Amino acid sequence: MAEVTVFVEQRSGQVKRAALEVVAQGRGLADAWGGSLEAILIGTDLDDAAAKVLPLGPDHVTLLEHPVLSDYSVEGFTQALSGYVARTNSLALLLPATAMGMDLAPRVAARLRVGLASDCISISSGPDRTMEAVRPVFSGKAMATVRFSSARPVMATLRPNVFPPGEPVANPAGKITKKTPELDETKIRARLTGIEKDQSGEIDVKEADIVVSGGRAMMNSENFGIIRDLAAALGGAVGASRAAVDAGFIAHQHQVGQTGKVVAPKLYIACGISGAIQHLAGMSSSKVIVAINKDGEAPIFKIATYGIVGDLFRIVPLLTEKILKLKAE
Amino acid sequence: MNLVVCMKQVPDTAARVAIGGDGRSLDPEGVTFVVNPYDEIALEEALRIREKLGEGEVAVVTMGPEKGSAALRSCLAMGADRGIHLQDAAFQGSDSLGTARILAAAIARKPFDLILLGKQGVGTDNSQTGPMLAELLDLPHVNVVVKLEIMGKSLKAFRQIEGALEVIEAPLPAVVTAQKGLNEPRYAGLKGIMAAKKKPVEVLCLRDLGLPADEVGEKGALVRWTQLELPASRSSGKILQGEPEEAVEELVRLLREEAKVI
Numbered sequence: 001m002a003e004v005t006v007f008v009e010q011r012s013g014q015v016k017r018a019a020l021e022v023v024a025q026g027r028g029l030a031d032a033w034g035g036s037l038e039a040i041l042i043g044t045d046l047d048d049a050a051a052k053v054l055p056l057g058p059d060h061v062t063l064l065e066h067p068v069l070s071d072y073s074v075e076g077f078t079q080a081l082s083g084y085v086a087r088t089n090s091l092a093l094l095l096p097a098t099a100m101g102m103d104l105a106p107r108v109a110a111r112l113r114v115g116l117a118s119d120c121i122s123i124s125s126g127p128d129r130t131m132e133a134v135r136p137v138f139s140g141k142a143m144a145t146v147r148f149s150s151a152r153p154v155m156a157t158l159r160p161n162v163f164p165p166g167e168p169v170a171n172p173a174g175k176i177t178k179k180t181p182e183l184d185e186t187k188i189r190a191r192l193t194g195i196e197k198d199q200s201g202e203i204d205v206k207e208a209d210i211v212v213s214g215g216r217a218m219m220n221s222e223n224f225g226i227i228r229d230l231a232a233a234l235g236g237a238v239g240a241s242r243a244a245v246d247a248g249f250i251a252h253q254h255q256v257g258q259t260g261k262v263v264a265p266k267l268y269i270a271c272g273i274s275g276a277i278q279h280l281a282g283m284s285s286s287k288v289i290v291a292i293n294k295d296g297e298a299p300i301f302k303i304a305t306y307g308i309v310g311d312l313f314r315i316v317p318l319l320t321e322k323i324l325k326l327k328a329e
Numbered sequence: 330m331n332l333v334v335c336m337k338q339v340p341d342t343a344a345r346v347a348i349g350g351d352g353r354s355l356d357p358e359g360v361t362f363v364v365n366p367y368d369e370i371a372l373e374e375a376l377r378i379r380e381k382l383g384e385g386e387v388a389v390v391t392m393g394p395e396k397g398s399a400a401l402r403s404c405l406a407m408g409a410d411r412g413i414h415l416q417d418a419a420f421q422g423s424d425s426l427g428t429a430r431i432l433a434a435a436i437a438r439k440p441f442d443l444i445l446l447g448k449q450g451v452g453t454d455n456s457q458t459g460p461m462l463a464e465l466l467d468l469p470h471v472n473v474v475v476k477l478e479i480m481g482k483s484l485k486a487f488r489q490i491e492g493a494l495e496v497i498e499a500p501l502p503a504v505v506t507a508q509k510g511l512n513e514p515r516y517a518g519l520k521g522i523m524a525a526k527k528k529p530v531e532v533l534c535l536r537d538l539g540l541p542a543d544e545v546g547e548k549g550a551l552v553r554w555t556q557l558e559l560p561a562s563r564s565s566g567k568i569l570q571g572e573p574e575e576a577v578e579e580l581v582r583l584l585r586e587e588a589k590v591i
């Protein structure tokens with residue numbers, strides 16, 4: 001059986017990019033250990049989802065299918081995943097640090113009595129098939145290296161967007177196996193009875209490759225229109241500082257930071273945001289950071305890749321215009 | 330209804346972070362400690378449930394050293410009825426599972442209907458204790474909740490996921506973890522602060538809980554920090570000079586050609 005196990009999140013057959021990033025890290029770890037990789041999917045009708053995972057080179061793809069698992073339920077998925085993994089010799093179990101992964105992993109870890117490192121930004125293999133993880137703590141003001149006791153498998157959830165997405169391998173030869181997990185349905189007590197989709201049709205900041213955020217400087221909700229326009233031009237999501245949210249310019253789901261969402265997009269554009277430590281906690285692992293602020297001394301410039309000192313109400317529309325022109329070419 | 334709120338004392342988020350002499354922990358020098366903001370939201374929710382039902386008791390349980398008693402008092406000042414302080418040298422260095430074990434043992438001593446706690450403890454940011462506690466007590470849980478309704482012997486909770494809310498129903502007893510947006514915690518008034526002085530706080534140690542010493546603390550920990558470092562500071566980047574038009578032009582060029590992100 002495989003030394004490294006990855007849980008591949010899917011909802012209605014859709015596999016998230018974050019899940020593929022985890023598969024790629026699992027492949028790397030398995031290779032470093034000279035072991036094999038098993039990808040596990042849980043739900044119903046998983047064939048399409050499995051087909052998306054196979055090119056990334058897992059040695060085994062195991063589908064745990066059961067009608068009761070068509071919707072995610074933490075108790076049902078915990079039974080399926082821990083029940084299966086406990087019977088393998090898995091040394092490491094990786095999940096994405098998504099809403100689902102962050103919910104499922106601790107329950108599985110408690111059931112298996114194994115250690116879990118949450119929301120990691122790097123994992124590496126140590127001697128004797130051990131694993132080490134690095135994770136941001138104290139609002140990103142420090143990085144902790146986490147080591148595990150001898151209990152196996154060690155578990156980690158990986159922060160989305162930080163790890164490279166997997167590359168397809170030359171000759172994917174993974175085998176797909178279907179299994180029906182044994183479930184005690186009386187122990188699936190918390191059940192999904194509905195989903196309220198965000199009606200706005202906006203991209204969630206956590207899911208986006210590009211995030212454009214506005215701060216207190218926006219002054220009102222109408223002005224946020226220029227942030228929305230830039231985000232739309234870039235195909236990105238709209239974020240905000242807490243000051244903007246507290247002032248009622250925009251809903252809380254857009255808030256980035258310690259008491260908002262933690263994001264790590266390819267590109268983060270902060271407009272009229274000073275760069276308070278609690279805001280940085282939510283976005284400092286973005287790959288490229290652009291700051292637009294009229295105060296050249298604003299702390300946001302200390303972590304920005306590129307900065308423009310000036311009035312955002314002039315600069316942002318210019319930027320949108322320029323991007324749209326480029327897109328039209 | 331018996332409501333239990335788990336509370337952790339955490340370093341103030343605005344506090345400076347310096348690495349301790351052991352190279353693997355926070356230097357506590359000059360750091361102020363506060364009630365974990367997410368636990369404060371959990372407590373507020375418990376108080377509102379008690380107020381709405383017109384009956385019930387809110388107990389706050391915390392694990393940690395003696396200095397945690399100040400945070401416990403401020404929870405009592407907000408309106409909790411009693412406190413439980415889990416204090417033992419053997420608890421030190423507990424990981425999330427160890428903490429969940431200690432909390433579970435303390436909570437299981439009396440009947441309860443609902444356990445509320447923050448979705449994460451600010452600072453260590455593990456986001457593990459709630460689900461682990463539910464697992465150890467064999468209870469359902471709903472994580473990262475922004476809206477909660479109690480309906481007789483069950484609950485309906487709205488849980489935040491990417492781009493949507495999941496509506497989840499579960500029978501009581503259950504564990505719920507609080508996310509920002511669930512409510513705005515109240516301030517403790519002078520009356521509350523005075524009243525808190527007379528409220529009972531029970532102090533329990535390892536032996537009272539009947540837990541084996543090797544399942545908690547540093548000894549029982551399945552994960553531990555071996556190193557704590559300040560992050561590699563991002564080198565400040567380029568400030569683009571010139572008129573807005575020029576700066577924007579240059580920015581777009583850099584984003585395309587140098588950073589390759591658009």
Ligand SMILES: Cc1cc2nc3c(=O)[nH]c(=O)nc-3n(C[C@H](O)[C@H](O)[C@H](O)COP(=O)(O)OP(=O)(O)OC[C@H]3O[C@@H](n4cnc5c(N)ncnc54)[C@H](O)[C@@H]3O)c2cc1C
Pocket residue numbers: 214215216217240241242243244255256257258259260261271272273274275276277278279282292293294295298310311312313342343366
């Ligand atoms: C417990 C706690 C948790 C917190 N959690 C969060 C969190 O999750 N997220 C978060 O963001 N904050 C959080 N905060 C708040 C944080 O400390 C800051 O107060 C907040 O981030 C400030 O938002 P801001 O940058 O938009 O506003 P300000 O700090 O007021 O900055 C506004 C900036 O806009 C610039 N500006 C003004 N006009 C213009 C213009 N016309 N053109 C260009 N620039 C302009 C100014 O120079 C200034 O730099 C938290 C605080 C606490 C205590």
